[in-house]
Amino acid sequence: MGVRDDQKAATREKVLVAARDLFNEVGYEETTIRAIAERAGVSVGSVFTTFASKAEVLSHVMSHRLAELYAEFDRVIPYLRGSVADRLSSIFAIHYEFETRRVKLFLAHVAASYNPNGDPGVTPYGRNPRLNQMLLDVLDEGVRKGEVRPDLDLQLLVDTLKAAYAWNYRMAAASGGQVPASEMSAVMDRQIALIADGWRPR
Amino acid sequence: MSFVSVNIESATDSPVKLTRRALAKQRTRERVLAAARRLFSERGYEGATIRDIAQAAGMSTGAVFASFADKSELFEEILTADYEVIHAQMTQASRNAKTVDEALLGLFAVAYAFHVEQLPLLRASIAVSWTRSEAAERRARADLKHIFRLIGEALRRGVEEGQLKKDIDAKLLAEITWDVYVGNYRRAIYDGWSVEALLTRLSEQLKVIFAGARA
Numbered sequence: 344m345g346v347r348d349d350q351k352a353a354t355r356e357k358v359l360v361a362a363r364d365l366f367n368e369v370g371y372e373e374t375t376i377r378a379i380a381e382r383a384g385v386s387v388g389s390v391f392t393t394f395a396s397k398a399e400v401l402s403h404v405m406s407h408r409l410a411e412l413y414a415e416f417d418r419v420i421p422y423l424r425g426s427v428a429d430r431l432s433s434i435f436a437i438h439y440e441f442e443t444r445r446v447k448l449f450l451a452h453v454a455a456s457y458n459p460n461g462d463p464g465v466t467p468y469g470r471n472p473r474l475n476q477m478l479l480d481v482l483d484e485g486v487r488k489g490e491v492r493p494d495l496d497l498q499l500l501v502d503t504l505k506a507a508y509a510w511n512y513r514m515a516a517a518s519g520g521q522v523p524a525s526e527m528s529a530v531m532d533r534q535i536a537l538i539a540d541g542w543r544p545r
Numbered sequence: 546m547s548f549v550s551v552n553i554e555s556a557t558d559s560p561v562k563l564t565r566r567a568l569a570k571q572r573t574r575e576r577v578l579a580a581a582r583r584l585f586s587e588r589g590y591e592g593a594t595i596r597d598i599a600q601a602a603g604m605s606t607g608a609v610f611a612s613f614a615d616k617s618e619l620f621e622e623i624l625t626a627d628y629e630v631i632h633a634q635m636t637q638a639s640r641n642a643k644t645v646d647e648a649l650l651g652l653f654a655v656a657y658a659f660h661v662e663q664l665p666l667l668r669a670s671i672a673v674s675w676t677r678s679e680a681a682e683r684r685a686r687a688d689l690k691h692i693f694r695l696i697g698e699a700l701r702r703g704v705e706e707g708q709l710k711k712d713i714d715a716k717l718l719a720e721i722t723w724d725v726y727v728g729n730y731r732r733a734i735y736d737g738w739s740v741e742a743l744l745t746r747l748s749e750q751l752k753v754i755f756a757g758a759r760a
Contacts, residue, residue: 503753506724506727507721510727538757
């Protein structure tokens with residue numbers, strides 16, 4: 344990498360950190376590109392040479408964070424034990440734990456995914472292939488071990504679980520972000536148990 | 546809406562004049578609501594300012610604020626009005642159904658058909674629901690309560706008629722049903738799914754959710 348590329352990467356990193364913190368502390372709508380530049384100690388122009396819009400900054404902040412989360416998962420996954428329901432519970436619990444560290448940021452990301460003015464440089468919330476694959480893998484193993492009926496559409500189960508998972512963040516949204524991860528995980532565990540009642544072989 | 550004004554001072558005041566004033570006020574509200582609906586649909590909730598809405602309605606921002614306390618009240622009034630339009634149909638669809646699945650699919654079919662027709666407004670309303678103030682959240686919950694009551698009724702009838710087990714966790718079942726119903730709008734938004742496709746998906750999801758609850 345040349346000096347210019349180094350500089351560009353450093354600016355990018357600084358902007359992403361500043362934006363992440365401002366979105367979480369002040370709010371996404373309330374944060375301007377100018378404020379991000381100021382916090383990052385770079386010029387407004389250099390933010391715009393790296394990102395086309397604030398929506399794109401948010402999108403990159405989130406994908407940057409996911410890299411962190413999935414590094415955690417790479418370490419943890421081999422050690423997951425217990426029934427299919429137990430392992431799904433652990434996967435969701437880790438997600439709740441991770442996202443509640445900066446819950447306002449996360450809620451802004453979800454909200455932005457419904458915003459009518461989403462631009463093309465943005466990867467919206469809900470398009471997360473890693474989470475989907477992890478859940479499918481657990482269910483698939485459950486089928487092989489006879490815990491899950493083989494005639495079920497596993498992607499349909501995954502979609503149902505993900506819908507419940509995502510909508511539990513409503514608890515955080517409704518309370519201004521004051522709900523601890525453990526509370527959301529506890530509700531999720533009950534939802535998993537309920538759906539598990541239906542996937543067991545009879 | 547009540548047309549009885551607190552400004553009535555004496556019996557000699559002409560009722561025609563009062564009504565005319567009340568009607569003018571009503572017309573102003575309607576003009577604001579129509580302009581707001583269009584702008585929220587085009588620009589999203591954050592993208593539409595009171596100033597834009599006033600301009601589109603052909604009046605001053607002051608005139609808008611005379612009818613509505615703030616933007617969130619204006620937005621909620623639109624959503625509540627929409628909700629009132631479909632609530633009766635949802636109730637009817639649910640109560641006329643023979644089975645739990647029919648009842649749930651029936652009431653959500655009404656909602657899907659209505660909202661898919663005006664997807665931009667729905668997108669704005671879901672976006673707002675993730676970041677709105679606690680006061681706005683409490684007000685929005687009142688509308689939700691009605692829908693959860695309908696779901697609850699459908700489940701109770703399912704238990705009484707022996708379709709569902711007696712010991713089901715009705716609240717949890719209702720919540721997951723709601724989660725997948727709302728979650729499916731993403732398919733309409735991002736993948737252009739039709740109402741029929743959404744209902745087919747919902748029907749499959751209900752089978753997954755209720756598999757363990759069937760009697």
